[in-house]
Amino acid sequence: MLKRDERCKASASQGVSRRQFLKAGGILTGAAMFIGAGLTACSNDSTSQSSGGTNTQANGKETLISYSVYDTDILIIGTGFGGIGAALEANAKGAKVLMVDKGPFEFSGAAGMNWDQEVTWPNTAPEGITKCSFNDVLANQKLVSNVHQFLGKDAEAWNAALWWVRMGNTTWNRLSNGNFENLISAGSDEGGVGAEAGGVNLVQRGFSRHIQDTLKTQPITIIDNTMITDIFLDNGKCVGAVGYQVQTGEYRVFRSKATIATAGACCQMYGWLDVHPIGMNTPDNTGDVDAAAYRHGVPLVSNEFFGVDLISVHPSSLGASFNAGIGADGNHMQFVCDKDGEFFMRETNAYDVSRPIRDRILAGKGGEHGGVFIDLTSPEALDRTKLRPCYLRNVYMWKEKFNIDVTQSGYRIPVSLECFEHGGAFVIDENCSSSIPGLFGTRGYGLVKGHITQQTFVGAFAGLKAYEYAQDNDVKKVDWTAAEAEISRIDEIRTREVSAGIRPFEIRHKIQNNFYDNWEPATDAAKLQKAIAELERIKKEDLPKQYVADKSATFNRDWKDAIENYNLIDMTEATLRSALMREESRLTFYRTDFPEQDDKNWHVNIYCKLNNGNMELSKSEQVLV
């Protein structure tokens, strides 16, 4: 059985000459992948140059390292909704598109999770940008306006419910009379959608697998199980990315005319609960490409904002999982109660539900677990119109597999705020471009939390802009030195020998607990300073001692964790420092020493930029049209 990427490979590197990198011949140029067909057409790029004579030192010995090169017009990092939108658009324009993902395709990212996704869209093409479904309080309004124009005035272009079905989804949720169920979302006043129309349309039961299945019918090359560890720069331009195949350890360099980084939200700093942080996002999203862009001088933005929801934290082995847990999100708050059994969320119609929940906890009305509760003991709770179906199914699963009956009189499910999205991302402009020519993104425009439709729209727009840029950008001749330096860096992480070393997971858990303990339910200056000091200590004392216990290049969790830790530390530092700078509270961001929203001073984004080895922060005015 061959991996799909091995099928496309024209040649693989074998023996290597000393003191230099061996670059295997050009691998493919946007070869099509045909489902079910045994072999895929591949073009062998015989023009590939030989590499420069760089060598790498590890353990004082010379090491021989080989890598493979993949060529494409448009490189897309991440096969989630951002990546899907970008890939479909660039492909439709006629570009050769190559997508790369850290995990196995269709098993990774939020799009690789098969649950009943909620999809939102406005009734008609909205009149103004404040009413469009991907706007957000601090968003770059020029970008939002550009995406708005890109989508146009045709209501069908905005109709995500129709698009999903055309992409293979079956029917949206039905009421018992067979009618289409449309839940109108609350809170259309705060940067939401369609206030006049009475709110945004919201349907449940999207299964993104269908969309990814349909993506596979297109002549788009998908290279999975490959982690991007750095962007590839030549002469100040982004000419691709560098990474390695996590199952085999093979180093890979992707050369592209334009690169779109859409590798998801980094939520991994949010504590630790048996098998995962207190966040439903995927463990693969560790801010790798955002941190890489940051190291190359692109600022990070929106770090202090998280998208949060309530999810069960017991049984802890189910790891704050959306899909094995029982929770409540914005529309399903009626069974949330405090330690006295009071259903306190029934009175509030706050758009941001995290604030009343946190206030309740701070008032001493939370449980010992530090959160609140969900009470499903009344028979009406088990109605799929009241409890989101993806939670309802776990009521039965818990009973059958863990012998926990949450409907039993007196039972309260301990729940906590978990983070499903993190705002932190590298900054992009109104054309989705970063400050590095050739590097595009889908998130860093000052949004507070993301959702599926938004990522698809902005992703598609990024696909268009990357395509346009690629038209007159030639990368035939590039200097491979930077790519080789990156390969040396990640190779050293695996082969490093240290006495009294620390395994990567230990460092990871320290980062996570340090962050979470000083963040939830609310933070303040003292906590943030403490957390920053500890993070600095981890960086200075622990990180140099990080070692990979298993030296094998084949599927090596320690190695992957170790590389990710460098990125997670940067993302966590940006989060803590931005939080300390922002002297107010806003949406899900809550400081007890500055509990009010302060639009006069803080209706701004905070940028974190690397300058002479230090993270420098600055305020950045919201870009208006």
Add this chain to the structure above:
Amino acid sequence: MKVTIQKYDPAVDALPYTKDYDIPYTENMTALKAILDVHEKCEPIAFDYSCRGRVCGRCSVMVNGTAGTACTTAIPDKAVTIEPLRGFRIVKDLVVDKTEFHDRISALELRSRATEISYEDVLAPVDYDNVFMKLDPLEWCARCGSCQAMCPAVHDASSKDTYLGPAGMIAIGLRFFDPYDTGDRISQAVQEGLWNCIMCGMCDEVCPALEIEHIATWTKLREEATARNLTQKKAPLLPFG
């Protein structure tokens, strides 16, 4: 508690081997938690997961000989043996390669339809009991491969190449109930070995998506096939040997 894990690095080892580890049992422990504990407290293990909730399908393993998603398999405070999912190529230790399995299901599950779907089609009522409630459970298939690993019709040498397996059959069933699909899913099911399944019910037993009723789905497809006189088993690909 004693946890026995099958280890194998194809780049180094001639054959897979097992190793025993001793870790403390914790309340409501899942197989995923046990693997992670061994990885963190004993020695590195190659394993993979994402959603922790039976929807990404990435973590499936064999626990005491039965396939399931590690993240939702509760384990007892007794000795357990964890091995990679049967029938798939081992990448390392507990990680297997499901690419071809997944690609095949994807291809089968593409909608078959000539005309574009309109928004009116999307809004039109759907028969709740006979269509929606039959279709809805099938959507939860995570393509985890647990049923495939356990299915005797897939693994038995005498029927090996005649039956697609339960996960793919669920995909065909899904499109059979999909109100927007116009393909002949009954012929497809028969071509893929609908009658080669021995109706043992093992798939129902191991599937982490508790709402999926495999046998009931096979029965429905068989009824439709019978009504059309399509009752033949699929023959092996080679007529000899």
